[in-house]
Amino acid sequence: MTLTLLIFLFPLAYSPGPGNLFFAANGARFGFWATVPANIGYHIATWFITLAVGAGLLAVFTSYPHIFTAIKVLGVTYILWLAWKLYGAGAQAGQAARVAGFWDGVVLLVLNPKAYVLMGLMYSQFGQADTLVWVATVFTLNNIVAFCLFAMLGDRVAARFARGQNGERANKVMAVMLAAVAIWMLFL
Numbered sequence: 001m002t003l004t005l006l007i008f009l010f011p012l013a014y015s016p017g018p019g020n021l022f023f024a025a026n027g028a029r030f031g032f033w034a035t036v037p038a039n040i041g042y043h044i045a046t047w048f049i050t051l052a053v054g055a056g057l058l059a060v061f062t063s064y065p066h067i068f069t070a071i072k073v074l075g076v077t078y079i080l081w082l083a084w085k086l087y088g089a090g091a092q093a094g095q096a097a098r099v100a101g102f103w104d105g106v107v108l109l110v111l112n113p114k115a116y117v118l119m120g121l122m123y124s125q126f127g128q129a130d131t132l133v134w135v136a137t138v139f140t141l142n143n144i145v146a147f148c149l150f151a152m153l154g155d156r157v158a159a160r161f162a163r164g165q166n167g168e169r170a171n172k173v174m175a176v177m178l179a180a181v182a183i184w185m186l187f188l
Helices: 002-013 018-030 032-063 065-087 102-110 113-126 129-160 164-185
Strands: none
Touching: 002 113, 002 129, 018 032, 018 065, 018 102, 018 113, 018 129, 018 164, 032 065, 032 102, 032 113, 032 129, 065 102, 065 113, 065 164, 113 129, 129 164
């Protein structure tokens, strides 16, 4: 079951989404190691929320769709705000930006409607009462690997565009990509 689950999760976890682009942008902006606290926060929240979804949280969203809509709007707003801050940031770390911390990672997960949709899809295929913890753990560990790879990729891209206008251009490209994902999230 684990291999089948990983094959199912691969395109979902390794395609650009709010989390991946957030960590790529932060890796580009501050380096890979600076993304670790936000990554930990995101994935601790992922594990607990994945368990909650498996235990029936999606039923609440189905019964009260306005709750999911509110999460979606708040998530899109938060990601657009992050994109705006990145777009206006200078090329060097510390200019008009701060390193994302543990709670930024938690907030990003809680307000990420794509994550809830993925969790629901995953549990519709792999969720039985006796496997909830295992599925949540595999899902979380797989996402950690994906987000670390995106953060490393961002770090490597930044190393190539480290000075002057090239760094500002890289920030702007990442910001536009992040904003595009936020707008795409509106249609989930």
